[in-house]
Amino acid sequence: MNEKKAWYVSGYLALLLSVVAIAGGVYLIIYEASKESVSPLFIVVGIILLLLASICLSSLMIVQPNEAKVVTFFGTYMGSVLESGLWMVLPLTSKTNISLKVRNFNSQTLKVNDAEGNPVEIGAVVVFKVMDTARASYDVDNYERFVEIQSETAVRHIAAQYPYDVFSEDAAVSLRGNADEVAAELNRELQIRLSVAGVKVLETRLTHLAYAQEIASAMLQRQQAIAIVSARSKIVEGAVGMVDMALRQLEENGIKLDDERRAAMVNNLMVAIVSDRAATPVINTGTLYG
Numbered sequence: 566m567n568e569k570k571a572w573y574v575s576g577y578l579a580l581l582l583s584v585v586a587i588a589g590g591v592y593l594i595i596y597e598a599s600k601e602s603v604s605p606l607f608i609v610v611g612i613i614l615l616l617l618a619s620i621c622l623s624s625l626m627i628v629q630p631n632e633a634k635v636v637t638f639f640g641t642y643m644g645s646v647l648e649s650g651l652w653m654v655l656p657l658t659s660k661t662n663i664s665l666k667v668r669n670f671n672s673q674t675l676k677v678n679d680a681e682g683n684p685v686e687i688g689a690v691v692v693f694k695v696m697d698t699a700r701a702s703y704d705v706d707n708y709e710r711f712v713e714i715q716s717e718t719a720v721r722h723i724a725a726q727y728p729y730d731v732f733s734e735d736a737a738v739s740l741r742g743n744a745d746e747v748a749a750e751l752n753r754e755l756q757i758r759l760s761v762a763g764v765k766v767l768e769t770r771l772t773h774l775a776y777a778q779e780i781a782s783a784m785l786q787r788q789q790a791i792a793i794v795s796a797r798s799k800i801v802e803g804a805v806g807m808v809d810m811a812l813r814q815l816e817e818n819g820i821k822l823d824d825e826r827r828a829a830m831v832n833n834l835m836v837a838i839v840s841d842r843a844a845t846p847v848i849n850t851g852t853l854y855g
């Protein structure tokens with residue numbers, strides 16, 4: 566079911582006609598009842614005027630700014646009124662109010678397993694707006710509850726697709742390191758889920774992300790260990806480059822070293838560069854071969 570425009574006209578004219586009909590009907594009934602010879606015709610006309618007034622009043626509705634009215638006539642969808650004001654629609658219809666304001670839903674903190682099987686706590690905020698009042702009213706039972714359930718389902722599904730964190734440069738997307746990419750993917754998936762309800766997702770953001778309490782301490786130690794290994798590998802890579810550059814510069818300056826002296830120099834440079842403490846020089850008073 567798709568949204569369509571309902572028939573409606575200004576409600577002020579209908580309101581005026583209703584007031585006039587009520588006044589005329591009341592006057593005829595009271596006037597005839599006060600006479601000695603009552604005319605049934607005028608009584609009937611007065612009752613008819615009151616009935617017409619009540620029917621006209623049933624067709625009046627007020628639409629507030631950033632709201633819409635979904636008009637239903639005996640189970641048939643007649644259309645929606647999106648323009649604010651006092652309007653007259655078909656009489657004897659039901660009018661359901663739908664908010665068109667930008668709204669947000671802040672999910673609860675959910676505990677899920679990430680792509681590596683580690684339990685993590687995650688939460689998100691979803692900013693949405695109703696774009697199709699017909700779908701929001703008739704295609705789902707309660708579109709607000711539908712948004713809540715589908716948002717939490719999408720958050721759980723997205724969290725299970727990525728690891729909490731990675732440390733290698735060529736690794737895939739992670740929840741902690743690529744929050745924008747994860748939020749964009751959550752937005753796309755949630756939009757597909759909520760399109761059936763006529764809801765447009767304007768923005769999604771992760772509001773909470775952490776390891777579950779039972780493994781937080783162990784995962785912190787793991788992160789520290791991985792970070793240390795990663796840093797050490799970078800240091801070793803840089804040290805090898807520095808040693809190679811030093812040897813090439815010595816050769817370019819005409820300083821020739823045999824294999825044993827080259828090995829000793831490489832060993833000393835690597836120890837000095839890679840060590841996590843300041844190197845202490847040792848003066849050799851003898852010879853390398855003595």
